[in-house]
Amino acid sequence: MDPIATAVLGSWTLDWGTLCLLFAVAAVYLRGWLYLHAELPHKYTTGKLASFAGGLLAIVLALESPVDAFGALLLQAHMIQHLLLIAVAAPLLLLGQPVLPLMRGLPKWIFKDALGPFLGSHELQQAGRVIIHPVVTWFALSASIVVWHFPRLYELALRSAGWHQAEHACFFWAAVLFWWPVIDVWPGHSVWPRGAMIPYLLLAGMVNMGLSAILSFSNHVLYASYDLAPRLWGISAIEDQAAAGGIMWVPGSIAMLIPAAILGMQALDTRPAHPVKPVLRVLAAHRPSQWDLLSTPLLGPILRYRHFRRSIQITMFLLAAVVAFDGLFGPQVAPMNLAGVLPWTHWRGLAVIALLMAGNLFCMACPFTLPRDFARKFVTPRFRWPNSLRSKWIAAGLLAVYLWAYEAFALWDSPRATAWIIVGYFVAAFAVDTVFKGASFCKYVCPIGQFHFVHSLISPLQVAVREPMVCGSCKTHDCIRGNVQQRGCETQLFQPRKLANFDCTFCLDCVQACPQQNVGILQATPGKSLFEGQTSSGIGRLSRRPDVAALVLILVFGAFLNAAGMTEPVMMWMHRWHARLGSMLPVVTAMYIAGLVIIPVTLAAVCGWISRRVARQSWRDLTCSFTLALVPVGFAMWLAHFSNHFFAGWSTVLPAVARFFSRSSLISYPAPSWIPSLELCFLDLGFLLTLYATWRVARRLVSGDGMALAAMSPWAVLAGALYSAGVWIVFQPMQMRGMMMH
Amino acid sequence: MKLLFPLLILAQATVFADGGSIQMRQEAGDLVITVFTSPTPLSVGPADISLLLQKRDGLEPVLDADVSLLLVYPGSNIELHVHPTREQARNKLLYAAPMMLSKAGKWGISVTVARKGKALIAAGTLEVAPPTDRTLSLAGFLAFPPIMIGLFVVRERLLRRASRRQA
Numbered sequence: 001m002d003p004i005a006t007a008v009l010g011s012w013t014l015d016w017g018t019l020c021l022l023f024a025v026a027a028v029y030l031r032g033w034l035y036l037h038a039e040l041p042h043k044y045t046t047g048k049l050a051s052f053a054g055g056l057l058a059i060v061l062a063l064e065s066p067v068d069a070f071g072a073l074l075l076q077a078h079m080i081q082h083l084l085l086i087a088v089a090a091p092l093l094l095l096g097q098p099v100l101p102l103m104r105g106l107p108k109w110i111f112k113d114a115l116g117p118f119l120g121s122h123e124l125q126q127a128g129r130v131i132i133h134p135v136v137t138w139f140a141l142s143a144s145i146v147v148w149h150f151p152r153l154y155e156l157a158l159r160s161a162g163w164h165q166a167e168h169a170c171f172f173w174a175a176v177l178f179w180w181p182v183i184d185v186w187p188g189h190s191v192w193p194r195g196a197m198i199p200y201l202l203l204a205g206m207v208n209m210g211l212s213a214i215l216s217f218s219n220h221v222l223y224a225s226y227d228l229a230p231r232l233w234g235i236s237a238i239e240d241q242a243a244a245g246g247i248m249w250v251p252g253s254i255a256m257l258i259p260a261a262i263l264g265m266q267a268l269d270t271r272p273a274h275p276v277k278p279v280l281r282v283l284a285a286h287r288p289s290q291w292d293l294l295s296t297p298l299l300g301p302i303l304r305y306r307h308f309r310r311s312i313q314i315t316m317f318l319l320a321a322v323v324a325f326d327g328l329f330g331p332q333v334a335p336m337n338l339a340g341v342l343p344w345t346h347w348r349g350l351a352v353i354a355l356l357m358a359g360n361l362f363c364m365a366c367p368f369t370l371p372r373d374f375a376r377k378f379v380t381p382r383f384r385w386p387n388s389l390r391s392k393w394i395a396a397g398l399l400a401v402y403l404w405a406y407e408a409f410a411l412w413d414s415p416r417a418t419a420w421i422i423v424g425y426f427v428a429a430f431a432v433d434t435v436f437k438g439a440s441f442c443k444y445v446c447p448i449g450q451f452h453f454v455h456s457l458i459s460p461l462q463v464a465v466r467e468p469m470v471c472g473s474c475k476t477h478d479c480i481r482g483n484v485q486q487r488g489c490e491t492q493l494f495q496p497r498k499l500a501n502f503d504c505t506f507c508l509d510c511v512q513a514c515p516q517q518n519v520g521i522l523q524a525t526p527g528k529s530l531f532e533g534q535t536s537s538g539i540g541r542l543s544r545r546p547d548v549a550a551l552v553l554i555l556v557f558g559a560f561l562n563a564a565g566m567t568e569p570v571m572m573w574m575h576r577w578h579a580r581l582g583s584m585l586p587v588v589t590a591m592y593i594a595g596l597v598i599i600p601v602t603l604a605a606v607c608g609w610i611s612r613r614v615a616r617q618s619w620r621d622l623t624c625s626f627t628l629a630l631v632p633v634g635f636a637m638w639l640a641h642f643s644n645h646f647f648a649g650w651s652t653v654l655p656a657v658a659r660f661f662s663r664s665s666l667i668s669y670p671a672p673s674w675i676p677s678l679e680l681c682f683l684d685l686g687f688l689l690t691l692y693a694t695w696r697v698a699r700r701l702v703s704g705d706g707m708a709l710a711a712m713s714p715w716a717v718l719a720g721a722l723y724s725a726g727v728w729i730v731f732q733p734m735q736m737r738g739m740m741m742h
Numbered sequence: 743m744k745l746l747f748p749l750l751i752l753a754q755a756t757v758f759a760d761g762g763s764i765q766m767r768q769e770a771g772d773l774v775i776t777v778f779t780s781p782t783p784l785s786v787g788p789a790d791i792s793l794l795l796q797k798r799d800g801l802e803p804v805l806d807a808d809v810s811l812l813l814v815y816p817g818s819n820i821e822l823h824v825h826p827t828r829e830q831a832r833n834k835l836l837y838a839a840p841m842m843l844s845k846a847g848k849w850g851i852s853v854t855v856a857r858k859g860k861a862l863i864a865a866g867t868l869e870v871a872p873p874t875d876r877t878l879s880l881a882g883f884l885a886f887p888p889i890m891i892g893l894f895v896v897r898e899r900l901l902r903r904a905s906r907r908q909a
Contacts, residue, residue: 160782
């Protein structure tokens, strides 16, 4: 093929933000369509699905294809882009009758709890009727087309990416409104008779034609940017403008005339329509049981495979062995050593992303428990973990020590220390679990496990019972006791009474043990267990456990302290004290004692005391309950911090791997520009979920909205302060530790 | 809703085009060289620079050149060496590269185009504005929590009213 044609056709921009958004919309629509297709096969046909998919494809073509890349140089390409959005994407999406499938496809908590009150509001329904009135919709599109073609506004859109997107959004959403009455999308009654849509379309066509005529027949270039742009293939600016006018005129008019003709034919058709169930009844119809990951076609059988966990543990064990070996015997330059790169940049990033997207996948693949499992084939532990130590205090203390040690001894910069930590972890897990029964190490000692237990409370998946009725008739309780072939839950979680992911290692022993196959990995409402205050098997009430509150405070404040330690102002401050005292150790120690113990405990105590003035409940219960609600904002900071390292430094593994195999490599990629946006997005969502959880906790503990608001206020202020600290951290210059990046 | 809104903002925030404003157009040898920069106006911080090379006769795009740029901040030893390639460009007729501008003012720019054993040079200046406030470009994210809190307050009111009606 001609190289220029190849270059033109290869000018695609894959913008992952846009693609992820469109993929999410497609997934929600497909989920809803599958339900509705089963209920109303005549109304939700395969054609509607294809039409919706075609609409999304048209958006991709408009925004990601060469049409977009050439829009700045050729007005005709820009015109095709607008036509794709207005005359192809919008009507195709609406032909898919998207409202009901999108509603049904959303998770129940979003559809019912978040959107439900708005959808049921009389005022909003009225506003909706006004917005989709044909007069309003006709003017919306006509006005946006005319106004955006004024040279000053068009130039503004050409010069600024932000205004360009605003222009596209305006065209697209105005087109959605315009086509709404034409296609007669539910919900919305046809205010006008169907026949009235014919002049509606023809009049819009005339506006389009008027503008096209101006572009086609003008004897000067209307948009200065195209006059200045370099000319391609000898097409002059005036010729380009005339061609753009022609595109607007002919395909633009056809887009209006075809539906007008179809409407005309429909008016002449006297056949009765298919009888359908009333749509509202369909919307309220029984939803199928919760989505179960273990029932999915490809992943389900893999996860259910008896040796699945063992195989990923062995993989992780081998990886840990390689990392430890390189850490001990490789060069002590962190960016060139696997122990300096993989644990601190990749593993941490992947673990938090897994927590956000799925659940506690790290514990599922944990290599540290593999040697003790092997040893238990020969040695049976004799002791039960002491009752007095059945809490999170030891683990919370170890977590605090680990966070302090990370900063005090610059662990990220020391492959040897990292390797010793890995070796030490194996030894500790082995020692504890060959002496004590069950998963005592995981439940009461492991700081990494506690990190995952706490944060998996806001994960979207949960190991849970599929049908509670089945468990009602179970006499054997294999899920916790185990059987001849399979051990039961080692962290003592009895599935029928298990409410959250806390202490769940996702080992899937209960899945394998249940003779009824009644345990799955089900979808869960993220964060629900943070505010419900219910009693769960093997845990009790999280909201009444000071040890869990202490653990949460260390994790939440540790997230901000750990991230702040990388920022330039904090580092400068530490270096100033270092210069004064002659050593960094007392500076870091003081900072961590204050930041992980004194400040969090004081703030929680004060907030609990203020809440108690209103709530008249026990100070301990109030403090523990509200502290739990801080988990999301803390997790958001961990997520922002670790994903920053992961996305900015994913390629840093390449030189380390190449060096390990005695090859040289200088491959590296620049950090993506969207990382700060992603970090702020995480912080926003974490802050909002914390606020929501504090509100729900307050509503649970206090009667009356006003009193609940007063009780939650100090905690909301604390969450706001943490969020502000997170935003400040995101905007600071940051040391990219162990990555040879700045 | 919680998911879609930030994603919409994300989608907007990540769109970054090459092309942009024309900074310079010069004829050098048998080529016409056009230099574009974005963002507009060009300011301190990350920026994209891209070039379109066309034959002087017929303005056919040239795709087989090796392009390098030298940006110099006068009166200092700040120099930026940039190697724009077609692989880095969205529009594959252009040669593009990202760069980081550290100072506001007038930068000298020198374009070297090597093709078929010949090197052509074009020179000019780039006017770089002071840095734009970074918080401004991320304002959507900072506005998101207050908007959602506002919507939540409305939701609670609607719920309360509905329950009053039912009672």
